[in-house]
Amino acid sequence: MIDKPTIARIMDATKIEEVVSEFVTLKKRGVNYIGLCPFHNDSHPSFSVSPARGICHCFTCGKGGNAINFLMELEQMTYPDALRWLAKKYHIEIKEREMTSEEKQRENERESMFIVNDWAAKYFQDILHNDVDGRAIGMQYFRSRGFRDDIINKFQLGFALPQRMALYDEAVKKGYNPKYLVDTGLCFKVDKDEAGNKSGQDKYLDRFSGRAIFPWFSVSGKVVAFGGRVLDSRTKGVNQKYVNSPDSEIYHKERELYGLYQAKKAIAKEDCVFMVEGYTDVISMHQCGIENVVANSGTALCIHQIRLLHRFTSNIVLLYDGDAAGVHAALRGTDMLLEQEMNVKVLLLPDGNDPDSFARSHTAEDFKKYIEEHQTDFIQFKTDVMLRGVTDPLKRSEAINSIVESISKIKNQITRASYITDCAHRLGVNEAIIVNALNNFVRNGMSEQVKAERRAAGIGTPRAATPQQPMAMKAITPLDKLLEVEDLLVQLIIHHGEKLITVKDVEGNDVEVSVAQYISIDLGGDGFKFHNAIYNQIMQEAVEHSDDEGFVAENYFANHPNPEISRIAGLPTGEQEVTTASLQLKLSPEKLRQFVQKDLLSFRTHYITQRLIEVQQEFAKNPGNRELLQEFMKLKQMNVLLASQANTVFN
Numbered sequence: 001m002i003d004k005p006t007i008a009r010i011m012d013a014t015k016i017e018e019v020v021s022e023f024v025t026l027k028k029r030g031v032n033y034i035g036l037c038p039f040h041n042d043s044h045p046s047f048s049v050s051p052a053r054g055i056c057h058c059f060t061c062g063k064g065g066n067a068i069n070f071l072m073e074l075e076q077m078t079y080p081d082a083l084r085w086l087a088k089k090y091h092i093e094i095k096e097r098e099m100t101s102e103e104k105q106r107e108n109e110r111e112s113m114f115i116v117n118d119w120a121a122k123y124f125q126d127i128l129h130n131d132v133d134g135r136a137i138g139m140q141y142f143r144s145r146g147f148r149d150d151i152i153n154k155f156q157l158g159f160a161l162p163q164r165m166a167l168y169d170e171a172v173k174k175g176y177n178p179k180y181l182v183d184t185g186l187c188f189k190v191d192k193d194e195a196g197n198k199s200g201q202d203k204y205l206d207r208f209s210g211r212a213i214f215p216w217f218s219v220s221g222k223v224v225a226f227g228g229r230v231l232d233s234r235t236k237g238v239n240q241k242y243v244n245s246p247d248s249e250i251y252h253k254e255r256e257l258y259g260l261y262q263a264k265k266a267i268a269k270e271d272c273v274f275m276v277e278g279y280t281d282v283i284s285m286h287q288c289g290i291e292n293v294v295a296n297s298g299t300a301l302c303i304h305q306i307r308l309l310h311r312f313t314s315n316i317v318l319l320y321d322g323d324a325a326g327v328h329a330a331l332r333g334t335d336m337l338l339e340q341e342m343n344v345k346v347l348l349l350p351d352g353n354d355p356d357s358f359a360r361s362h363t364a365e366d367f368k369k370y371i372e373e374h375q376t377d378f379i380q381f382k383t384d385v386m387l388r389g390v391t392d393p394l395k396r397s398e399a400i401n402s403i404v405e406s407i408s409k410i411k412n413q414i415t416r417a418s419y420i421t422d423c424a425h426r427l428g429v430n431e432a433i434i435v436n437a438l439n440n441f442v443r444n445g446m447s448e449q450v451k452a453e454r455r456a457a458g459i460g461t462p463r464a465a466t467p468q469q470p471m472a473m474k475a476i477t478p479l480d481k482l483l484e485v486e487d488l489l490v491q492l493i494i495h496h497g498e499k500l501i502t503v504k505d506v507e508g509n510d511v512e513v514s515v516a517q518y519i520s521i522d523l524g525g526d527g528f529k530f531h532n533a534i535y536n537q538i539m540q541e542a543v544e545h546s547d548d549e550g551f552v553a554e555n556y557f558a559n560h561p562n563p564e565i566s567r568i569a570g571l572p573t574g575e576q577e578v579t580t581a582s583l584q585l586k587l588s589p590e591k592l593r594q595f596v597q598k599d600l601l602s603f604r605t606h607y608i609t610q611r612l613i614e615v616q617q618e619f620a621k622n623p624g625n626r627e628l629l630q631e632f633m634k635l636k637q638m639n640v641l642l643a644s645q646a647n648t649v650f651n
Contacts, residue, residue: 002083004555006094010083019067023074038074039063039269067636075457076219076264076312079558106249109183112252116171116180117215117223123170124158124226134159141212141231145280146360151287154262156393158213160206160228167206178204182578185225185245207243212277216251217261219308227258227279227297244297254302257309258282258295264312266291272315274355274371275301277329281319281355289364293319294356301333306340313617317345317375321354325383334378338409344378347371379419382406383426400427402432408441482606483531489519490600492592494569497542497553501593515596516542516553522600526638534564537541606634 017033020026025035026049037047037058046060057064063073071082087094123408127134128142142152160167168187172178181187187204211228218224245251274293276282285293296305309316311463316337318330330346337344349358358365376384386399390409397499403423410416424431433566466630497516505511514523521544523529538557545551555568612635619628 002080002094002559004550004559006092006554007083007555008550010086010090010092013092014067014086015051015052016054016056016067017049019086019089020047020049020056020070032067037061037063041269063597074180074265074270076268078220081220105275110250112177113184113248114222114224116176116184117187117225117250119157119171119174119176120167120184120186120226120445121156121213121215121223123167124160124208124215125156125178126158127150127161127212128157128159131159131161133161137162137210137231138212141229142269145284145356146287148287151283154225154286155259155283155408156215157283158215160208160211160213162210164209165203168204183248184250185248207245211243214258216245216256216258218256219260219264219289221261222250224256225253242297252304254295255297255304255308257305258297259286259307260294262286263292263294266417267294267309267312271313272317273309273313274317274319276319276355278354278356281359284356284359285367288359288367289361290359290367301336302308303336303340306337306342310340310342314341315343315345317347317371318378319347319349319355319371321351322350331382331385334382335406335409338378338406339411343353343409345375346378347375361389379403379407379423380426383423387427400429401437403427404437405441408438437452479531479606482603482610485599485603485606486530486532486535488566489596489603490532490538490568492596492599493519493539493542493553494557495554496592498551499589499592501589501596503593514542514546517546518596519600523603526603526604534562534568538565538568604638608638611635 017026020033020035024035024038024047026035027045029158031050031052033049033051034045034650035047035049036042036045037060039058040061040063042058042060047056047058047064049056055064055066056070064070065073066083067086068079071085072079073075075082075085084094086092128138129135131579147157148625168178168181171181171186180188181204182189185207187206190203190205192201192203208226208228211230214227214229215223216225216227225248226242227245230241230243244253247253258279263273263282270292272292274285274290274429276285276293276295278295278297282293282295285291294309318334320327320329327348328347334344349355358370382403386402387396390396390399407416407419407423410419416438420431420434423429424434427434493516497514499515500512501515501518502510502512503518516539520539530539540555545553545556554569557565560566560569612632615628615632615635619625620631622628
């Protein structure tokens with residue numbers, strides 16, 4: 001991990017105009033430079049670079065920032081990778097924190113797996129282009145799909161020989177450890193005692209033998225997995241047309257999207273992503289000229305994949321064929337997309353067409369025109385699909401409930417209100433009824449998948465009522481809201497913890513304190529603390545280091561020895577990529593103070609609400625407890641005080 005003095009040297013040496021000029025042709029204009037914006041289709045120079053301030057900015061699309069921001073956004077680099085790029089440019093030696101023996105062992109294991117996968121990808125490519133079977137079977141298949149050589153090379157497509165140990169034998173011959181062939185899923189081990197193994201000894205078999213190979217790349221471009229399509233006649237009648245690498249230390253299918261590495265720049269530039277189902281859909285659309293496309297390979301979208309896409313755009317078009325399977329695919333996972341504040345549209349292609357065949361028979365211009373003319377807002381699409389031809393009152397009610405539940409996932413209040421009005425008009429239902437149903441869904445809280453994600457992250461979930469607690473005492477929503485605000489506050493500490501804001505002390509005087517110190521003092525004054533113990537540790541350490549010279553909270557926590565803290569900070573522990581949100585967010589001290597105070601007020605509100613519920617539960621079991629009664633009255637008084645504070649802070 002890069003140490004803070006090295007980061008400081010890199011930033012001191014960096015000249016914004018020199019970095020930007022690597023990618024944009026700049027012209028001098030006064031003390032600044034201008035050029036065509038690389039983030040959108042710019043016809044008139046709107047991209048300004050200020051050497052004095054060390055920043056760049058597009059006056060049309062609004063993108064820019066310092067050199068790190070620029071590289072992360074344009075090249076989709078991680079924060080450490082951007083630093084390494086700058087260090088290489090300015091010939092600065094990188095000094096990184098010494099890893100523990102356990103960290104070294106894990107990193108060595110991962111690196112070995114990446115090396116094996118990289119070799120395998122080149123091996124499959126070589127077979128495709130130079131082996132007799134590769135050209136006769138593999139290349140013939142790709143030619144039958146109409147793939148050009150440049151597209152085959154772009155996606156590094158390959159072919160695996162039909163012999164069951166061809167890759168294994170070649171890998172061992174090259175000196176690769178069989179352990180990593182198994183760990184990556186390239187091979188699988190058949191024990192000597194397993195049924196069907198008559199060799200009398202352990203043996204290793206190739207997973208992808210006789211298949212066309214589609215490598216999977218991480219966002220940073222490393223080969224993490226493979227997909228293989230069956231081709232040869234000996235497997236005719238096989239149910240499993242495609243085989244994919246199993247989950248491993250470097251690959252988790254719920255965290256990856258096929259084609260994202262090749263598409264990321266186009267997605268960011270177009271501010272939109274097309275979601276399709278299969279490998280060939282992605283490749284054919286690229287060949288057609290549409291590059292902002294990824295595939296989830298026929299599985300339901302997971303929240304990790306959505307968050308990964310959200311780094312590049314908030315707009316997604318689900319692009320599927322128009323049969324029943326396509327309709328089902330379009331409806332799957334969309335509530336999570338809405339929950340993650342994605343703008344969702346759906347496009348079903350004409351019957352008999354999938355994105356692959358449609359792209360091969362149309363130009364990019366025709367395809368884009370068709371998309372523009374036929375894409376439908378998801379809520380409208382769902383309404384049309386679920387209520388088409390439905391006359392049974394019960395089924396109609398179930399369909400309406402499902403539509404309203406989807407609307408309840410939309411967080412933007414204006415957008416949600418617009419959908420409520422539109423839905424009431426379309427369905428012929430009183431708007432008040434829809435609002436009431438929607439509020440019920442909102443009160444019920446998060447989806448089960450989101451709850452599972454929170455548990456996995458150690459953030460916590462609402463506590464279920466014990467057998468002694470009446471069902472009426474269950475209150476999920478206040479705790480859910482409290483945990484959400486906790487997330488916001490800890491992100492403020494991580495990304496802005498050392499920054500100074502001006503606040504009033506008890507005597508009404510202006511004082512300067514760091515963000516971390518202010519949050520800690522505000523919560524500690526009433527004995528409040530975060531539910532998540534890791535969050536409390538982050539706050540404590542930020543306060544302890546606030547006065548240290550050169551302390552930058554984001555760098556400190558990103559390089560924290562505790563991997564859970566570095567993960568929360570947004571920097572990778574392995575192949576997970578850093579979000580650019582914190583680096584893009586440039587706040588004035590006043591605006592930052594407003595954010596902090598609003599989030600603290602919101603935290604207090606939900607904290608007190610949740611604590612009131614808990615006190616009521618405890619009092620119901622022990623009605624004679626005067627301490628509980630006193631605490632209840634104190635909390636009620638605090639609620640009144642909060643109401644007056646809300647008028648000041650939020651108005």
